[in-house]
Amino acid sequence: xxxxxxxxxxxxxxxxxxxxxxxxxxxxxxxxxxxxxxxxxxxxxxxxxxxxxxxxxxxxx
Numbered sequence: 001x002x003x004x005x006x007x008x009x010x011x012x013x014x015x016x017x018x019x020x021x022x023x024x025x026x027x028x029x030x031x032x033x034x035x036x037x038x039x040x041x042x043x044x045x046x047x048x049x050x051x052x053x054x055x056x057x058x059x060x061x
Contacts, residue, residue: 002026020044027051 002022004011015022020041023034027045035054036042046053 002013002015004013004023004026011026013022013026018039018041020043023036023042024045027034027050030051032051033054034042034046034051036046037055042053045051
């Protein structure tokens, strides 16, 4: 399940993969921030001319 949030809407879509094709298809040529993990498959949709990558980082002790 994918969730996309804007200032005025929340959009859900299902796709059985975590492929970059999903956010690329939904977001198109929009700009902004994509909150994703470190999976390299998202590199194509988080390039400087499209959108910035945001995510959480965690460490184990």
